Amino acid sequence: MSAEHSDTVLRDVAALPSLPGVYRFYDQDGELLYVGKARDLKRRVSSYFQRAHDGTRIGHMVSRIARLETTVVRSEAEALLLENNLIKTQQPRYNILFRDDKSYPYLRISASTWAAGQDSDPARPDPGHFPRVSYYRGPVDRRHQYFGPYPNAWAVKEAIELLQRVFRLRTCEDTVFAHRTRPCLLYQIRRCSGPCVGHISPADYAADVRAASAFLQGDSDAVLAELQARMHGYAEQLAFEQAAQVRDQIGALSRVLQQHAMESREDQDVDIIAVRVQGGRACVNLAMVRGGRHLGDRPFFPAHVEDGAALADVEAQARSPEQHVLEAFLAQHYTQTPPPPVLVLGAPMHDGLLDALSEQTGVRVRAVFHPREQRAVWLELAQRNAELQLARLLAEEGSQQARTRALAQALGLPADDPEALAALRIECFDVSHTAGEATMAACVVYEGHRMQPAQYRRYAVADVTPGDDYAAMRQVLLRHYGKRVEGLRAGADVRLPDVVLIDGGVGQVKVARAVFEALGLDLGRLVGVEKGAGRKVGLEELVFADGREKLTLAADSAALMLVAQIRDEAHRFAITGMRARRAKARTGASRLEDIPGVGPKKRARLLARFGGVRGVAAASVDDLTQVEGISRALAETIYAALHGGANA
Structure with missing residues (x-):
């Protein structure tokens, strides 16, 4: 020992x-x-x-x-x-870490409330009788059908467009469906069968839904056979118009199958995983095949690659970095996402991990290390994409690190230590409003050579003269740094930024200087970004709160590019928050959401009935009680809430 x-x-x-x-x-x-x-x-x-x-x-x-x-x-x-x-x-310091990402999207076909033999009024079709196909991300409701997961939103939308072309399933919301009086544009361009106006029966629509489900599951032969049987059945009944529609579906499906060269009739659900490691970084490219169709791929870039690979298995150092990264990906990814039965891998993996995955997920996982035929084509494409994505990442990171170094040099900060540069923290503030309305301030953070959205903050500015940007900036800086100073005085571990960028010139910097002096903070941290001559992009000047002369950077300066990047992100974040706050104030939407007893369904019924929040506010108590689920007592509560507590 x-x-x-x-x-x-x-x-x-x-x-x-x-x-x-x-x-x-x-x-x-x-x-x-x-x-x-x-x-x-x-x-x-x-x-x-x-x-x-x-x-x-x-x-x-x-x-x-x-x-x-x-x-x-x-x-x-x-x-x-x-x-x-x-x-x-x-997030330990020495483990290979795959950052949390958004959940995978799915294609959802909603449940049907129609049963075979049930009567349906063609004059007023029920949306529940005609399932809707839609993009979905979130928890699964067992009443509906889900297909996927898909690697990205684009792949889901492409699949929906395919179902529209072949099976003509509806994509409209139930509220839109319920208020249609004539077919929409999708019906005119033969992308929907028009169930909202009774142009297709629930039975025929249900048959299209079954065919779409079978197609998404990879059983295209059975779908073609069923469509052909339906076409012949209509022809025997002399229903030639319906037979022609099914014939068009068969033609559309045949063209789709011919266009999908990546289709496999043998492999239904497969994940293809390729790994590339270079320059201390790694890319894992995950390609997905579902229902025999190649849905696209998705890159992952783990952190702590070199440290994690060295420490992953002390007893077996002969393994390559690619194998360590692949093992970390399999373990972290498939403990949250159910694996398919077949994994095509670009590097060999020991059976213990696969057995553990199978036991943990309940899916018997089989790995293929030396694929042939179609699988070999998939793996080659995944490896090529991993190489391209990693090369792009290394180029971007090199450029971003050069920008950080250039800005540190321009501001007189240490620029030769890579660790110090990676730890450089910049916070940038901006204020946004519309003629003084809905003033919103924003703080964005740059650290580790990249923006850090999880650390962004917005501040709703109140109790200042509308349009007074100086007062707004004073308030947000006091709120933001006042708590940090209190934490420092209390002995808490508080990190202050190395640079504070203020989107503004001399006036804004003076305001910020006064706040920093009051809080006892270092004035050398404060830098204003002042627009140059003609307020043109690329002519900005840096204004220092500690009395240094203004600094004018060349238009092609890497330091100025980074300043502009951070400033523009602060502006974007502030203005989106301001617009949301302004819309909330103008429409009163939040008032309806905050009324006790008015949940999503009742709120949707109210908005659909009266055409928006203003319509609900203009309605009387008697009008409100005409909406399904709204009792007299709840109608009085809604009326009082939307009229400032006035009596009905």
Whole structure:
């Protein structure tokens, strides 16, 4: 055992059981350094302390270990799940980390309330009798059908357009459907069968829905056979118009099948995963095949690649960085997203991980490392896309790092230390309003050579003279930095920015200077971005609060490009917040949402009946009670809320 560590750590290591579990390493400040899983905790954790790792990434991490924690579990699958939950929630410094992304989108076909043999009034069709196809992202409701997941929104929309061309399913909202009196444009261009005006029966529409579902599941042969049977049936009944419509569907479907060269009749659901590692960064390209159709791909860029690859498996350093990254992706991605039965991988993976995934997800996962025929084509495309995406990322990061370095040099900050540049934090403030209405201030953050949207903040400005930008800026700076100064005085660990950009000239900088002086903050942090001659982009000047002369940067300066990037982002964030606040104030939408007893369904019925919030506000109590679900007491509550508490 290493002599560099305390007796407590070494005793804890020696006392570990030879059982599966998860281990966690902490430094002396309590920061989580690394999370790992092991089939045998004693053997795995001991390996970190039984070898000399001097001068390596492993050695640097091991030298910082001051405390360890372990959790014993029943199986490697449980260890896999716990390990990656901890990695995602606590983001250890030395683990390969795939950032949380938005949930995957799905294509949804809503449930039908129509049953075979049920009567339907063609003069007033019920939206519930005609399922709607739509883009969906969120929790699953078992009443509806879901297809996917799709790699991106574009792939879902392409699939919806395909269903419109072939099966002519509706995409309109139920409220729009219920108020149609004549067919819409989609019906005119043969993208909808017109159920809203009774141009198709619920039975025929249900048949189209079944065919669309089968097609999305990859059973195109059965769909063609059913359509041909329907066409012949209509012909025998002398219903030649309906037969011609089905014939057109068959033609459209045949053209679609011919156009999809990536289609596979053997593989229905497959994920293809390619990995490329270069320059300390990695790209995992995930391509999806669902229902035999290639839906597109999606790139992932993990953090801590070099450290994580070095520490992922101390006992098996012969594995390549690609294998470590691939293992981390499989473990983190498929513990949240159900895997398909077949994975086509660009690097070999040990069976233990696949067995653990199968046990944890309930899906028997089979991996293919040396694909042939169509699978080989898919993998080659995924590998090529991974290379292109990684090259783009490295080029962008190189350019962004050059911009950060140039701005640091221009402002007189340290620019030679890569770690210091990566830690450089810039906060930028902007104020937006419309002739003094709905004033909104915004703060955006730049750190680690990129914008940090999760740290953005908006401030609704109140109690200032409309249009007084100086007062608005004074208020937001006091609110933003006043709390931080209080935290610093209380001994809290508070990070102040290295640079504070103010979107404005000398006047705004004077206001900011007064606030910083009152709070006891360093004036050297304050920099105003003043528009140059003619207020043209590229002619901005930097104004310093500490008395330095104005700084004019060349139009092609990398430093000015970064300043413009951050300033424009602050302006965008402020103006979108202002517009939302202005719209809220003008329409009164929030008032209706805040009324007790008025949920989404009742609110939708009210808006549909009266044409908007203003119509609801203009309605009497008697008018409100005519809406389904609105009792007399609730109508009086709504009326009073929309009229400032006035009596009905």
